[in-house]
Amino acid sequence: GQSLEQPSEVTAVEGAIVQINCTYQTSGFYGLSWYQQHDGGAPTFLSYNALDGLEETGRFSSFLSRSDSYGYLLLQELQMKDSASYFCAVRDVTPLVFGKGTRLSVIA
Amino acid sequence: DVKVTQSSRYLVKRTGEKVFLECVQDMDHENMFWYRQDPGLGLRLIYFSYDVKMKEKGDIPEGYSVSREKKERFSLILESASTNQTSMYLCASSLGGESYEQYFGPGTRLTVT
Numbered sequence: 001g002q003s004l005e006q007p008s009e010v011t012a013v014e015g016a017i018v019q020i021n022c023t024y025q026t027s028g029f030y031g032l033s034w035y036q037q038h039d040g041g042a043p044t045f046l047s048y049n050a051l052d053g054l055e056e057t058g059r060f061s062s063f064l065s066r067s068d069s070y071g072y073l074l075l076q077e078l079q080m081k082d083s084a085s086y087f088c089a090v091r092d093v094t095p096l097v098f099g100k101g102t103r104l105s106v107i108a
Numbered sequence: 109d110v111k112v113t114q115s116s117r118y119l120v121k122r123t124g125e126k127v128f129l130e131c132v133q134d135m136d137h138e139n140m141f142w143y144r145q146d147p148g149l150g151l152r153l154i155y156f157s158y159d160v161k162m163k164e165k166g167d168i169p170e171g172y173s174v175s176r177e178k179k180e181r182f183s184l185i186l187e188s189a190s191t192n193q194t195s196m197y198l199c200a201s202s203l204g205g206e207s208y209e210q211y212f213g214p215g216t217r218l219t220v221t
Contacts, residue, residue, distance in 0.1 A: 008148075030208075031208055033208045033209070041214075042198065042212035042213060042214050042215060043151070043198070043200075043210075043212045044212070045209045045210065045211070048208045048209060087150060087151065089151075089208075091207060091208045094153065094166065094167075095139070095141060095153065095156055095166075095207040095210075096141075096153070096207055096208065096210065097153070097167075098143075098150045098151040098152075099150055100148060100149060100150040101150050
């Protein structure tokens with residue numbers, strides 16, 4: 001079977017850095033995606049890692065370690081608008097399997 | 109910009125009714141997906157399609173069927189709606205071979221009473 005684990009909630013201060021972890025167990029593995037979803041909105045794609053290492057896109061970075069079945073999303077210079085739910089998703093033999101999501105609250 | 113549209117934002121149906129949820133994408137994507145999203149459960153894949161007339165079951169297909177007669181349109185059908193199908197339904201599309209980057213519609217919040 002497939003399983004993904006990520007924290008259910010994280011709170012961080014505006015301007016700070018926060019890391020959202022994701023561990024996975026899947027029968028096959030092609031890569032790890034991250035999505036952001038604001039309340040009442042649709043999920044939007046943030047990043048994808050197929051190989052080990054860090055991918056940077058502006059204030060957001062995503063990391064993957066295939067040997068550890070682990071990845072994380074790093075958000076820097078947090079802004080209030082980053083308050084949202086963040087989902088990791090594994091691409092294996094099925095299109096995408098999503099984690100249950102991490103609700104990030106950014107406080108002043 | 110990719111645009112994925114869904115026929116309704118909110119829908120209220122009675123138990124036993126046949127329900128159609130429509131999804132249209134305008135970017136000529138090969139892949140289309142239907143998910144349901146429930147609090148604390150994340151997004152769960154119901155059905156997906158990699159091509160016209162093609163469909164594959166996802167993780168929770170029971171009680172649902174789909175239709176893809178045209179490339180841009182993917183319909184989700186609840187044959188006989190039940191209260192446990194009350195949920196947010198999200199449609200998504202992606203380029204062929206790139207299912208890791210999906211574009212989502214705004215969702216349909218379905219209530220079955």
